[in-house]
Amino acid sequence: MSFLKRLFGGGGAPEKADEPAGKEIEHNGFRVRATPFKEGGQFQTCGVVSKEIDGVVKEHRFIRADRFAALDDAIEVSLRKGKQLVDEQGERIFS
Template sequence: MSFLKKLFGGGSSGGSAPAGPKKQIDYNGYVIAATPYKEAGQWQTCGTISKVIGGETKEHRFIRADRFADEEGAADHAIMKGQQMVDQMGDRIFG
């Protein structure tokens, strides 16, 4: 029954949306924000990468499978993953 509740929006998966970024850095013209959230008793790696292009703010949200016992560890990992994505993809991340 709980599966059906989750499937149709009647239950919570245990995760909670972050109030705001835990950490944020400027990196090579991009803003990388770590927004880890609690999932199943651990902190899920999550963040955003944004950049102003042609007067418009573009944003890419990412979630990784990596989980940590503490929020700080998940935030640090999200920043590192964001930097890696910027280095590998650049502006293609928004396309």
């Protein structure tokens, strides 16, 4: 039965890659990396915000519901969302 689910789009885990799908930028001392993944034939907004604090690299991963047909669009929105998180929360994002 699981074969039929996969064949018709049901079940299975989202296709995530360990490597960043797009680019990485620096914003106000933070690193914002776009990591959109393919889900249901589209690319879902996803990324990582990181910063080194007292010699330790802290990371905050985020996923948003936005999906795009083009990978470049998903990367652009992922970077924008990451910058928005930094602007709104700063280092509190790691609490």
